[in-house]
Amino acid sequence: MTDWSRLHHAYGTAEDVPGLLDSVSPDAQDPGWDKLWSRLCHQGTVYSASYAALPALTEMARQWSPADRAMALCLAGSIVASTDRPYGDEDPQVTYASQIYDLAQLTEESLQDPGLAGNPTDYVHLLATLLSFQGVEIWGEQLDGLNDEEYEVPCPVCGSENFIAFGKYGFFSTTDGMYMKPTAARKVPLRPQAPAALDGLAQRLHSRALADGHPEIAHKLTYVFGDAQCAECDAVFSVEEAVIARWG
Secondary structure, eight states: OOOGGGOEETTEEOTTHHHHHHHOOSOTTOHHHHHHHHHHEETTEEOHHHHHTHHHHHHHHHHSOTTTOHHHHHHHHHHHHOOBOTTOOOOHHHHTHHHHHHHHHHHHHHHTOGGGGGOHHHHHHHHHHHHHHTTOTTHHHHTTHHHHTEEEEEOTTTOOEEEEEEETTEEEEESOTTTTSSOOOOOEEOBOOOGGGOOHHHHHHHHHHHHTTOHHHHHHHHHHTSEEEOTTTOOEEEHHHHHHHHHO
């Protein structure tokens, strides 16, 4: 049995974690989720209590329906994906391999839930969560840029910060962080990858998004795995490589 008094979270001893886990509901608006998230994955940092909560989150997700288990899955996924482990070097992929395998299967079920067809935001969250459980580095945490419709990355040549926008404001790179407002700032069109030329992770994500009924997500992925031109020095660079370089 876990001795929570010997474990810690963001605010100190983890003795309050079991009560929070027992009382939280599937409702994403349940304040218990904010309390758990702030304790167990505070601004992306994980603690000894974070990993100890994985079995409970797994059981919680197993008991809830595919449509109701997103919060448990996403919190577990963020814990597993975190590389900010100042209080130890425990590898959850080893210590909690059984739970992570089950969590991946439960996430697969949720991704196929018909209710996600009209909710691309939650779909991206769950897809990123699945990548976390599969041990895919970087993208388990950074795939959410698809929801923001933006990545901010430095040009690998001149170092200028470029905003890679691919959504309602257009598809371009710019050095102006206020590009969503009327501006005279330079905007350079992005160079999406042709779907047939995608390979590896990019091809897998693109094909999956199409198969799961999310063509808009598949379209955005062609830009995330395409090229951009620096709006400052005109150097052409891979968006994917720039994202990995920033958060790798």
